[in-house]
Every structure is written in C-alpha cells, then in structure tokens.
Amino acid sequence: MHAAPETKPRVLVVDDVPANCRILLESLKTDYHVDIATSGEQALETVIVNQPDLILLDIMMPEMDGYEVCSRLKQDTSLQDIPVIFLTAKNDKDDEVKGFEWGVVDYIAKPFYIPIIKARIKTHLKQKKKHDLLTKLASIDPLTGIPNRRHFTNVFDTEWRRAKRGKTAISLMLVDVDYFKQYNDTYGHSAGDDCLKQIAQGLLHSLKRPGDCAARIGGEEFAILLPETDALGAVTLADRIRIDIEKLGIAHEHSKTVGHVTVSAGVATTTPSVEMDRKALLNAADEMLYQAKERGRNQVLGRVL
Numbered sequence: 001m002h003a004a005p006e007t008k009p010r011v012l013v014v015d016d017v018p019a020n021c022r023i024l025l026e027s028l029k030t031d032y033h034v035d036i037a038t039s040g041e042q043a044l045e046t047v048i049v050n051q052p053d054l055i056l057l058d059i060m061m062p063e064m065d066g067y068e069v070c071s072r073l074k075q076d077t078s079l080q081d082i083p084v085i086f087l088t089a090k091n092d093k094d095d096e097v098k099g100f101e102w103g104v105v106d107y108i109a110k111p112f113y114i115p116i117i118k119a120r121i122k123t124h125l126k127q128k129k130k131h132d133l134l135t136k137l138a139s140i141d142p143l144t145g146i147p148n149r150r151h152f153t154n155v156f157d158t159e160w161r162r163a164k165r166g167k168t169a170i171s172l173m174l175v176d177v178d179y180f181k182q183y184n185d186t187y188g189h190s191a192g193d194d195c196l197k198q199i200a201q202g203l204l205h206s207l208k209r210p211g212d213c214a215a216r217i218g219g220e221e222f223a224i225l226l227p228e229t230d231a232l233g234a235v236t237l238a239d240r241i242r243i244d245i246e247k248l249g250i251a252h253e254h255s256k257t258v259g260h261v262t263v264s265a266g267v268a269t270t271t272p273s274v275e276m277d278r279k280a281l282l283n284a285a286d287e288m289l290y291q292a293k294e295r296g297r298n299q300v301l302g303r304v305l
Contacts, residue, residue: 008033009125012052014043014069015087016061020110024056027114028121040064044072047079054125056108056117059088074103078158081131083124087112141216143193144200152215152223159211159227160278163271170227171234171269172281174289175203175241177220178262178297182254195250195261196220202248206241231269235302238265242300262298264289270305280305 059066139151266289
C-alpha cells in the first residue's frame with residue numbers, strides 16, 4: 001500500500017511586473033503550487049481564497065504597496081502567521097527595519113538569484129511547519145481533544161469581524177453540564193473526565209459545517225460559534241444537542257432533572273453593527289445560560305440582540 005503523496009506547499013507571488021511573475025512561476029512550479037497577483041488588492045483577495053503557506057511580496061507597487069499589504073495581513077488573526085518575504089530593489093537599511101517591524105520574515109534583493117529564493121522559501125516553510133504544529137498543540141484542550149478557549153477566542157475574533165464586514169448574522173451558544181459537581185462527587189473525577197469527553201465528541205458530531213467551531217472554555221462549559229446562522233437555526237441546533245446528550249444516557253443519580261447527565265444552553269444571535277463589541281454577544285449568551293439554569297436546567301434559552 002503506497003502512502004498518499006504529500007501536498008505541495010502553496011506560494012503566492014505578488015509583483016506588478018509580469019516578467020518577474022513569469023520567472024518566479026517557472027522557477028517554483030515544480031516544488032510548489034504558485035499563485036500570481038499583480039497588485040496589492042488582488043494579493044489580499046487571493047490570500048483569503050487560497051490561504052498560501054508563504055508570500056513573496058514586492059514592496060514598490062502602485063496604489064497599494066507591500067507595506068500596506070503586509071499591514072492588512074497582520075490585522076487578520078487568520079492570516080497574520082503566513083510568512084512574508086519582501087522582494088525589493090531598495091537596499092536602504094531603514095526600509096529593512098520598517099519591513100521587519102511590519103512582521104516580514106526576510107528580504108530578497110532585486111535582481112533576484114533563483115537558488116537564493118528557493119533556499120529562503122524552503123527555510124521559512126520548514127519554520128512555518130514547526131510553528132503550525134506548536135500552534136495546533138497549544139489550541140487543543142488536552143482532556144477532550146477539541147479546541148480550547150484560546151483557539152475559540154481567535155476564531156470568535158475573526159468571525160466577528162467577518163460578520164461585521166459582510167453584515168451577516170452570527171450566533172453563539174454556551175453549553176454547561178447540569179449538576180456536574182455532584183456528578184464528580186458521586187462517581188469520581190475519572191468518571192467526570194470520561195463524561196466531558198463524551199459530551200465534547202457529541203458536540204463535534206452535531207456540527208455539520210466546517211466554519212462552525214466547538215470548544216471547551218471552562219471546567220464543564222463549552223462554547224459553539226455559528227457564523228452566518230440566525231436565531232432559529234442556532235436555537236434549533238442547541239436543542240438538538242441537548243436532546244442528543246440526554247440520549248447518551250450517562251447515569252447521574254443525584255441530578256435534579258432526570259436520572260442521567262443533561263446540559264443547559266444559552267444562545268445569542270446578532271448581526272454586528274460597526275460600534276458593537278463581540279463581548280455583547282458573549283454576555284447575552286451567558287445571561288441566557290444563567291436563566292436556563294435558574295428555570296430548572298436541561299433546557300435552551302435564546303436571545304436576539
């Protein structure tokens with residue numbers, strides 16, 4: 001049985017001189033998937049669609065120069081870790097300092113020498129691979145294997161800004177295990193850990209879209225972010241999750257709801273306005289979760305902002 005071939009890394013070349021683009025495309029296409037952009041605006045559009053592993057970026061371009069492109073990339077948490085190498089005919093040390101302050105990883109002077117470009121790309125892609133692995137490890141909850149609070153916060157920030165730009169709905173669900181302290185006191189912490197693992201996997205299986213994000217954000221508290229989801233869709237999903245977890249039938253003799261583990265959920269939905277902060281959505285979902293608990297648990301309450 002043969003191993004699956006390794007996917008080629010994707011490199012974006014950004015240069016307003018077509019001849020330079022052609023040279024780099026021909027030189028790199030054997031080892032990499034190469035995308036070409038001839039303006040800063042086109043570069044940003046290509047980055048969002050194709051998510052390159054590395055960018056070769058010309059500094060001197062009309063309308064939007066390389067510094068501005070780099071600045072835009074670093075403002076987006078989903079794009080800011082893509083390594084950027086500046087291609088430049090400038091050799092002023094102040095320009096190099098400025099580039100490193102913007103977050104570029106390297107400079108290559110024009111006229112460029114292809115073997116040097118290939119060596120620099122290889123080095124920075126190797127570093128990115130290590131960085132991505134460490135980032136992934138840092139974003140996973142070690143008990144349940146699903147994303148942790150840190151990862152959730154980053155995704156929430158990105159999706160909130162996307163919803164604000166696109167004027168689309170976004171929903172947030174907070175899910176809390178009912179009477180979990182009593183569960184731990186009765187069955188022990190090892191059983192409690194197993195219970196949380198089952199619930200975490202149940203949450204993951206309930207999500208059908210790649211853009212949805214479930215995470216463990218506290219001891220027995222989970223969050224689910226639902227981009228482009230209205231209130232009805234979010235509350236319907238939350239209630240399905242509540243029912244599915246109840247169907248797991250995890251025994252809980254000291255639960256005051258039923259004889260097995262249940263959850264309560266608070267849901268909040270909004271279409272973000274320019275002046276709105278994402279904390280408002282988080283606070284609203286938290287308030288709905290609190291009310292669901294106060295009203296007897298094992299239920300879902302939602303609110304539209």
